[in-house]
Amino acid sequence: MSVTTVQAETSQCLFEFLHMEIVSQLQQEAGPDKKGEVQQRLESLGHRVGESLVERTSRDHPRFKNELDAVVFMCKQFWVTAFNKNIDNLKTNHQDTYVLHDNAFRLLQHLSEGNQYREEAQTYLSFACGLLTGALSNVGIKCQVTAEVTKMPACTFQVKVLL
């Protein structure tokens, strides 16, 4: 393994372990049956991180032509910076909705390839939802993002642009 791959791998690991611990701390603080609260806090953490991260990722990038161009950027460069891989598929109704498919979402990869832990899995998507809303809001697109676990480790993020 070259130095760069080792570095990429360790920083991914570092992020994963930190994220794991943040989730578990928030869960402990919130107490049982407070999933919504935990997810909300993860989302707001993600939002703030997304705002900064998009600044860093897009610094050498020309201005976006349109909304779709910005979303495509999120699926490629932005997702690679955050999760070391592209979004696998992007669908849109050409109005206000974009659906991003990740066939092997980083934070679910080590969790399950079946239905085990499906309940828990939802929480591990909240940070990424926040990342997306934060990043998009910082390029001038106000939106709501919801995530859904499909067949683990795959999941989808639905971006609904608010007019």
Next chain:
Amino acid sequence: MTIYNLYIFDRNCSCLYYKEWTRQKEAGIPREEEFKLMYGMIFSLKSLISRLSIISAKEGLVGYTASNYKLHYFETPTGFKFVMNTDTSVGNVQDVLRHIYARIFVEYVVRNPVARPGEHVDSELFAAKLDDYIQDLSFK
């Protein structure tokens, strides 16, 4: 050539995972007692081996061969202990145990966000990956 079973212990002598593929004879005691017995034996063997060793070496116990089965032992730097029983015709499986640790245990247990350290492993993904790997081994 056959793999009989596998035990995974952590540093605090609890058995995190047990799996058997082919086992013809039970120990005749509850599983928990069997784990303790196994851990106790490994622990004692290790200290005997280092006590009686005539040269200083990093790794002591790697296993033993009985007349009817072979026990293989692998310990990680972090103190996880992998114990595998096979039939006597199986050669050195240190690499197999290392693979189970490095590519399966670390990936699907250590990096599993809902698995708490020191708790029994109940990830189905880990079990599936482990089983796939064992089934694929050429000497099986």
